[in-house]
Amino acid sequence: MEPSPRIASISWGHMSVEGLPDGKDYKLYPGGGRPWDWNETGTRHSPGIQPADVQDLLDHGATTVILSRGMESRLQVDPATLELLRARGVTVHEAETTEAVRLYNDLAGTAPVGGLFHSTC
Numbered sequence: 001m002e003p004s005p006r007i008a009s010i011s012w013g014h015m016s017v018e019g020l021p022d023g024k025d026y027k028l029y030p031g032g033g034r035p036w037d038w039n040e041t042g043t044r045h046s047p048g049i050q051p052a053d054v055q056d057l058l059d060h061g062a063t064t065v066i067l068s069r070g071m072e073s074r075l076q077v078d079p080a081t082l083e084l085l086r087a088r089g090v091t092v093h094e095a096e097t098t099e100a101v102r103l104y105n106d107l108a109g110t111a112p113v114g115g116l117f118h119s120t121c
Contacts, residue, residue: 001030003030004031004033004086004108004115005108006046006108007105007117010097010101012071012120013091014018016019017033018067019032020093027116028116029061030061031055031060036045036053036117045074046076047076048078048081049076049077049116050081053081054081054084054116058085058088058090060114061112062089062090063112064093064107065090065091065092066093066095066107066116066117067116068101068117069095069096069097069100070096071096072121075105077094086097094116100115
């Protein structure tokens with residue numbers, strides 16, 4: 001399995017990810033990633049990250065998922081999302097974005113890790 005791309009830098013409203021154009025929010029998974037467009041699934045800060053938001057990560061073989069809650073931890077996680085991940089035997093970590101990036105980068109390259117990253121509130 002291909003490694004997950006490392007996050008080179010993050011700041012308010014901006015992320016730099018290896019092999020991808022710079023952007024704001026990302027879905028990252030083994031072998032690549034793409035911008036995370038909340039409008040695709042109707043995601044809002046509340047109720048938060050939807051089960052459909054994590055499907056790309058699962059489809060690409062992530063067995064550990066990092067869910068970033070935003071730089072000010074305002075992004076919630078829908079309980080149904082956690083239920084889905086745990087039912088699939090996926091290890092889940094929720095964290096403020098800078099901590100989520102640190103954890104994700106620690107695992108990238110050594111484990112099939114995926115993540116959803118929100119670079120603002």
